[in-house]
Structures are given as structure tokens and as C-alpha cells.
Amino acid sequence: MEKNLIYKKIMHELQNQILDGEYQETMKLPDERTLSQTFGVSRSSIKRALKLLADKGAVFQKRGSGTFINPIFVKNDSVFHYKNGSNLGISDSFQMNGQSPQIKLLSFNVERCPKELATDLFIKDTDFVYAFKRLRSFDDQSFMIETGYIPIKILPQLEEKTLTESLFKYVEQVKKQGVTKSYLTIGVSPSTEEDRTELNLLSTEPVGTLSGIFFLDDGTPFEYSQMRLRYDYMNYHTFVSLED
Amino acid sequence: MEKNLIYKKIMHELQNQILDGEYQETMKLPDERTLSQTFGVSRSSIKRALKLLADKGAVFQKRGSGTFINPIFVKNDSVFHYKNGSNLGISDSFQMNGQSPQIKLLSFNVERCPKELATDLFIKDTDFVYAFKRLRSFDDQSFMIETGYIPIKILPQLEEKTLTESLFKYVEQVKKQGVTKSYLTIGVSPSTEEDRTELNLLSTEPVGTLSGIFFLDDGTPFEYSQMRLRYDYMNYHTFVSLED
DNA sequence: TTATAAAAAAGGTGCGTACCAATTTAAGAA
DNA sequence: TTCTTAAATTGGTACGCACCTTTTTTATAA
Numbered sequence: 101m102e103k104n105l106i107y108k109k110i111m112h113e114l115q116n117q118i119l120d121g122e123y124q125e126t127m128k129l130p131d132e133r134t135l136s137q138t139f140g141v142s143r144s145s146i147k148r149a150l151k152l153l154a155d156k157g158a159v160f161q162k163r164g165s166g167t168f169i170n171p172i173f174v175k176n177d178s179v180f181h182y183k184n185g186s187n188l189g190i191s192d193s194f195q196m197n198g199q200s201p202q203i204k205l206l207s208f209n210v211e212r213c214p215k216e217l218a219t220d221l222f223i224k225d226t227d228f229v230y231a232f233k234r235l236r237s238f239d240d241q242s243f244m245i246e247t248g249y250i251p252i253k254i255l256p257q258l259e260e261k262t263l264t265e266s267l268f269k270y271v272e273q274v275k276k277q278g279v280t281k282s283y284l285t286i287g288v289s290p291s292t293e294e295d296r297t298e299l300n301l302l303s304t305e306p307v308g309t310l311s312g313i314f315f316l317d318d319g320t321p322f323e324y325s326q327m328r329l330r331y332d333y334m335n336y337h338t339f340v341s342l343e344d
Numbered sequence: 345m346e347k348n349l350i351y352k353k354i355m356h357e358l359q360n361q362i363l364d365g366e367y368q369e370t371m372k373l374p375d376e377r378t379l380s381q382t383f384g385v386s387r388s389s390i391k392r393a394l395k396l397l398a399d400k401g402a403v404f405q406k407r408g409s410g411t412f413i414n415p416i417f418v419k420n421d422s423v424f425h426y427k428n429g430s431n432l433g434i435s436d437s438f439q440m441n442g443q444s445p446q447i448k449l450l451s452f453n454v455e456r457c458p459k460e461l462a463t464d465l466f467i468k469d470t471d472f473v474y475a476f477k478r479l480r481s482f483d484d485q486s487f488m489i490e491t492g493y494i495p496i497k498i499l500p501q502l503e504e505k506t507l508t509e510s511l512f513k514y515v516e517q518v519k520k521q522g523v524t525k526s527y528l529t530i531g532v533s534p535s536t537e538e539d540r541t542e543l544n545l546l547s548t549e550p551v552g553t554l555s556g557i558f559f560l561d562d563g564t565p566f567e568y569s570q571m572r573l574r575y576d577y578m579n580y581h582t583f584v585s586l587e588d
Numbered sequence: 589t590t591a592t593a594a595a596a597a598a599g600g601t602g603c604g605t606a607c608c609a610a611t612t613t614a615a616g617a618a
Numbered sequence: 619t620t621c622t623t624a625a626a627t628t629g630g631t632a633c634g635c636a637c638c639t640t641t642t643t644t645a646t647a648a
Contacts, residue, residue: 105600105601105602106601106602107601107602131627131628131629132628132629133627133628133629141602141603142602142603142604143603143604144601144602144603144604145601145602145603147629147630148601148602150629157525157527159563160525160559160562160563161628161629161630162562162563162610162611162628162629163609163610163611163628163629163630164609164610164611164612164627164628164629165562165610165611165612165627165628165629166611166612166627166628166629167628167629168562168563170563171463171466172463172464172527172557172565175463175464219415219416219419220416220419222415278586280585280586281401281404281583281584281585281586282583282584283401283416283581283582283583283584284581284582284583284584285579285580285581285582286530286552286578286579286580286581286582287552287575287578287579287580288532288550288551288552288573288575288578289550289575290548290549290550290575291548303548304534304535304547304548305534305550306532306533306534306549306550306575307532308530308531308532308552313416315404318404318406318409318412319403319404319406319412319414321416329532331531331532331533331534331550334530334531334532335529335530335531336529336530336531337527337528337529337530338527338528338529338530338582339525339526339527339528340525340526340527340528341524341525342522342524342525349630349631349632350631350632351631351632375597375598375599376598376599377597377598377599385632385633386632386633386634387633387634388631388632388633388634389631389632389633391599391600392631392632394599405598405599405600406598406599406640406641407598407599407600407639407640407641408597408598408599408639408640408641408642409597409598409599409640409641409642410597410598410599410641411598411599
């Protein structure tokens with residue numbers, strides 16, 4: 101699985117060193133030229149690794165001064181790392197005490213693609229999609245209603261029972277591609293009748309909404325999804341860095 | 345202002361071409377080697393420009409195949425572009441019909457740094473901070489309550505009236521650095537008494553919450569901020585791409 | 589015509605060089 | 619000692635090369 105890429109290997113190594121408190125005194129990494137020497141790789145590769153860490157918010161690079169460790173990244177690593185490896189917006193990647201949630205399939209149909217979604221999913225509105233609704237819960241507590249649309253031509257073999265398990269894992273098996281990109285809009289809404297019933301909410305208790313598109317690695321729009329979450333399960337962490 | 349960096353210039357040029365529909369037929373950019381020639385720059389610079397576009401979600405790069413345009417980026421450009429140039433999470437960057445919101449200062453004090461914030465702001469809990477609360481509105485409609493904490497040693501000169509204007513612009517002037525990085529947690533909450541009063545909400549109507557830290561370009565934690573938004577103003581767009 | 593294999597195309601990785609720009613440090617002068 | 623200036627440090631930009639991996643296209647064979 102590990103593709104043995106130098107810059108990724110070094111990125112991980114540095115990240116581990118950082119989290120292990122290797123550079124705690126100075127909160128600063130060695131300079132790029134030194135790193136290049138000690139790792140025995142080119143400065144270009146070091147720069148590439150550091151760029152990844154900077155994009156994560158693990159370090160800040162300052163010209164003329166050095167590469168500094170973000171104390172919050174170290175301290176709060178659990179929170180900060182939530183994003184890495186699990187948080188693609190959300191959807192499939194819930195976990196609690198290492199245990200995945202149960203999934204109940206509320207409905208499952210094949211229908212013509214709703215007009216508003218056709219362009220987003222890059223298909224014609226005469227094409228068919230799977231339309232399904234799922235309910236997720238931990239033990240007795242339901243926390244999310246998910247409405248999803250998937251073009252049938254992307255997953256011609258999709259069966260009903262697959263939808264009671266992890267969709268993303270299934271896709272990775274079948275398509276041999278990961279789902280690593282998403283475009284999401286996050287919002288807030290008072291709870292609807294359905295929300296209150298399914299998620300066991302009072303009328304004063306709201307839901308968080310996530311809606312958007314998930315892409316395969318090659319950019320194929322794979323699913324349009326609308327998620328409504330119990331407000332107390334809604335917790336989205338994000339590190340934003342404006343380049344331009 | 346424009347720093348005349350080749351890779352950024354090319355990034356913009358390509359982005360404009362894309363939005364202008366230059367590549368509409370194929371939805372595909374020329375290959376890197378060709379771009380290198382036509383722009384008269386090295387392939388490395390082209391790669392760098394394309395990487396920026398890929399990180400934005402404007403294009404998808406597929407080895408062996410080419411660089412493809414994300415149709416959603418073109419179509420929905422307003423939404424997609426919301427993030428670029430204005431959306432650092434949110435805070436200062438609101439606008440509506442090109443018009444900035446009014447800001448009312450609800451409170452303004454200097455106090456010792458709350459213990460939970462000290463480490464996040466990278467200061468001691470014996471250090472002092474400005475603590476303030478602001479209310480933002482468009483015309484008659486208030487839409488956000490913001491509670492902010494800023495270490496006094498970062499902005500020793502901060503005056504009360506500055507807080508009724510754009511804080512970020514002020515910082516850029518004084519510190520000669522932008523505020524281009526933030527680490528935020530997004531959540532949902534039923535409205536509190538104060539929310540309902542200030543934001544004119546019913547008890548069934550919730551707020552969206554944004555809380556986290558804003559950094560200066562060099563990584564200095566500059567402000568801890570908690571924002572509570574009217575649910576109908578809460579709209580956060582994000583493109584997520586998992587690298588590793 | 590169809591299946592298979594070779595070639596070409598296209599993006600990815602890694603190394604290296606040269607020089608630039610901001611910051612910090614050290615040296616020298618007042 | 620303190621201020622000013624020059625040098626060293628450190629990350630940033632740009633170019634180029636060589637080679638790899640995946641995908642697509644083309645040519646060849648069945």
C-alpha cells in the first residue's frame with residue numbers, strides 16, 4: 101500500500117518526530133539544507149515534504165527565519181488529525197470508540213436524475229440514478245439522515261444490502277479508486293418533522309446539514325449527498341490557508 | 345501588489361481561460377509539455393500552476409490521461425469562488441451586494457487570558473488579552489455575534505473604535521502581514537436567550553457556530569474567536585482533498 | 589473483425605543548480 | 619554600550635534533466 105515515495109516518507113517521519121516532541125525546545129525544524137543532508141535526499145524532496153506539513157497546518161514556514169512547529173497541532177493532535185484519514189467532509193467516516201455505526205436503509209429506488217443534480221453529477225437528466233435514504237446510529241442513538249444519489253452507470257452492480265455497509269469501501273473495491281475529494285456546503289437548519297422523529301429531537305433542537313458531491317480520484321462525480329446531523333454530533337474541523 | 349510570480353500568473357491565466365469557456369469542447373487542458381511551450385516557461389512552473397488549480401478543485405489531474413476541468417467549478421463559479429479571496433472561514437469577510445456589514449461593539453475589556461485559550465494563543469495565562477463582543481448586521485438584520493480574544497502584546501495600540509471596522513485590514517496595516525490561515529471548528533447549537541434577543545430568532549431557530557484561531561502569515565496565533573450566526577446566514581463552502 | 593502487443597502520450601517523482609528575498613546574526617563604528 | 623551596516627542564514631522561485639507509471643493509441647497478428 102505504501103508507495104515508498106520519498107517525500108511522503110519524509111513527511112511522515114517528520115510528523116512523527118514532531119508529535120514525539122523531538123523539537124520541543126526550539127519548536128523549530130532544522131533548516132532545509134541540513135534536513136537534506138541528514139536524510140540524504142535532495143532539498144527539493146525536503147521542500148515537498150515540508151509543503152505537505154504546511155498545508156496541514158503542522159508547521160509554518162517563514163523565509164529567512166526557518167520552519168516552525170504549530171504548537172496547536174502538537175497539543176491538540178486528536179482534533180487536528182481528525183481530518184487526516186477520516187474526515188472527507190464526513191459521510192462514511194464516522195467512528196466512535198473504534199466502532200462503526202449501524203446503518204438502516206430507509207428507502208432505495210432507481211429513478212431519473214433530478215434536474216438540479218444532473219449537471220453536478222455530470223450526467224443527463226434522462227439518466228437513471230440510485231436514490232436512497234439511510235439512517236445512521238450508534239447503539240440506540242440515531243444521529244444522521246443521509247439522502248444519496250448515485251448514477252447507475254457508475255455502479256451498475258449496486259445491491260440493496262451494500263447500502264447497509266460502508267459505501268466508500270465498496271467503491272474502492274469495485275472501481276479500484278479512492279474517494280478522496282469532495283465539495284461540500286455546510287449549513288444549519290431547524291429540525292423538520294422527519295428529523296425530530298428519526299433523530300429524536302425536540303422542536304428547539306436543530307440539525308447541521310452537509311450537502312455536496314463526492315468525487316472519485318480521477319474527478320468523476322460519484323455521489324450527491326445530503327446529510328442531516330443531530331446538532332450535538334455536528335463537529336467539523338478545518339484548517340484553511342489562503343494561497344493566492 | 346502582484347508579485348509577478350510565474351506560477352501564480354499562469355494559474356490565473358489558466359483559470360480565466362477555463363472560466364471563459366476556452367476549453368469547453370474537450371473539458372481538458374493541453375498537456376503539460378505543450379503548455380510549457382506555449383507559455384514559454386518550464387514544465388516545473390506549469391506543474392506548479394496546475395497543482396494550485398487542482399487544490400482548488402478547478403481541475404483533476406490523471407496520470408497518463410491528462411488534466412481535466414471540473415465542470416462544477418465552471419458552472420457554479422460563484423459558489424466555488426466564494427472561498428477564494430474572501431472566505432477564511434468567515435469572520436471579517438462578509439459582504440452582501442458589495443456592501444460591508446455594520447458592526448456594533450457590545451463590550452470591550454482587557455483581562456487575563458482565559459486558561460483554556462492561553463496555550464492556543466501561545467501565551468501565558470497571566471498575560472492580558474483584549475476581550476470583546478461584536479454584533480454584525482446588514483441594514484436592520486443582525487446575523488452574527490462574535491466574541492474575540494486578542495493578546496495585547498500583538499496589538500498594543502488597539503483602540504475601541506478600530507473594533508467597529510475591519511479588524512483584519514487593521515492588522516494588515518499595522519503588522520504588515522496578512523491573516524491567511526485559520527483553524528476552525530464548525531458546529532450547530534440551539535439558540536440561547538442572548539442569540540434570540542440579538543439575532544431576532546424564535547426558540548425553534550438555531551445558530552451555526554464557528555470557533556477557532558486565526559494566524560498571521562508567520563504562524564503567530566493572532567485571535568481566538570467564537571462566532572454565532574443566524575442559521576439562515578450560515579453557509580460554508582469547502583473543497584476537501586485528502587492527500588495522504 | 590477482434591484480440592494482443594508494442595509504441596506513444598501524459599502526468600509523477602527525484603535530483604540538481606543558480607539565484608532571489610527576507611530575516612537574523614555578527615562586525616564595526618559612534 | 620548602542621546604533622548602523624555588512625555578512626551569513628534560511629526559505630522561495632525558476633529552470634532543466636532523467637526516468638518511472640499509467641493510460642491511450644496504434645500497429646500487428648489471429
